[in-house]
Amino acid sequence: MRDHPHGDEAPHPDIWTGRATNRAQWLAALVGAACMALGIELAVDSAWTSGTAPLVMSVVGCIAAGLLVLFGTLAFVHVAVKVDKECLEVRCGHIGVPRRRIPLAHVAGAEFVPRVTPRQWGGWGYRWRPEKGTAVVVRRGEGVVLRLWDGHTFTITVDNAETAVRVIRARLHPTLPGATH
Numbered sequence: 001m002r003d004h005p006h007g008d009e010a011p012h013p014d015i016w017t018g019r020a021t022n023r024a025q026w027l028a029a030l031v032g033a034a035c036m037a038l039g040i041e042l043a044v045d046s047a048w049t050s051g052t053a054p055l056v057m058s059v060v061g062c063i064a065a066g067l068l069v070l071f072g073t074l075a076f077v078h079v080a081v082k083v084d085k086e087c088l089e090v091r092c093g094h095i096g097v098p099r100r101r102i103p104l105a106h107v108a109g110a111e112f113v114p115r116v117t118p119r120q121w122g123g124w125g126y127r128w129r130p131e132k133g134t135a136v137v138v139r140r141g142e143g144v145v146l147r148l149w150d151g152h153t154f155t156i157t158v159d160n161a162e163t164a165v166r167v168i169r170a171r172l173h174p175t176l177p178g179a180t181h
Contacts, residue, residue, distance in 0.1 A: 014084065016167040018158040021078040022124065022139040029077070032070030039063035076125045079138045081158045083167050088146070090136055090156055098126050100136070102146065102154065109147040110168040116143035116157050144168070 039062030048055045075093035082089045087103045117140040121127040127135045133153030137143075142161040146154045146168070158164060 013167075016083040016164060018081045018160050018164055019078055020138050020141070020156075020158045022076070025073045025077045025124065025138070028073040029070055032066045032068070032073060034066070035062050035069060036066030039066060072125070076136075076138050079136050079156065079158065081144075081156055081164065083164060083171070085171060088168065092126065092136060092138070100154070102148070104168065104171050106148050106150070107146050107168065107172055108149045109172070110165045111145045111147070112162050112165045113143045113145050113155070116140065116155060121155075 039059045042055065042062065043059045046055055075095075075097065077093060080091045080096070082091075083104075085104075087101055088107070089102075090100045092098050116135070116137060118124045118137050121129065121132070121135050121137045124137055124139075127137055129135075133155065135155035135157075137155070137157050139157055141157060142159070143155055143157040144161045144164050146156075148154065
């Protein structure tokens with residue numbers, strides 16, 4: 001991590017928030033909307049003469065594909081991360097779903113990663129890879145990697161990830177979960 005003039009001794013806010021946005025996802029959302037529009041157009045103004053079964057299959061297929069692409073991309077246009085004294089919360093998209101809440105008592109450590117790419121994780125979105133753990137990747141760039149006490153890792157792409165790591169590290173408890181203080 002880079003050195004900062006205030007150092008690690010500077011007071012951290014009670015609640016740290018960060019976001020990451022991927023504007024390229026809007027293009028995929030437009031493709032989804034176009035598929036839905038095509039399905040609706042076929043249903044409303046169809047001149048098909050080969051029967052109703054192919055028409056119904058085309059309409060349902062276009063609308064279903066459009067909905068999957070539209071909602072799948074809108075769910076990962078941005079991510080919002082909140083770190084308070086008790087936990088880290090990750091919310092995706094405009095309605096905040098999927099959401100993950102990780103108590104800081106379950107976090108063994110946090111690391112700053114200067115470059116996380118969708119290619120490393122197999123694409124954008126909420127990802128899982130057996131050898132790497134779980135991630136929320138909405139764009140390429142800096143991120144936070146949480147090492148959990150159960151041996152799993154959780155990666156999040158978020159702006160100002162260095163500050164997030166400092167805030168998380170400052171709030172980590174030095175003992176194992178369930179241990180008495």
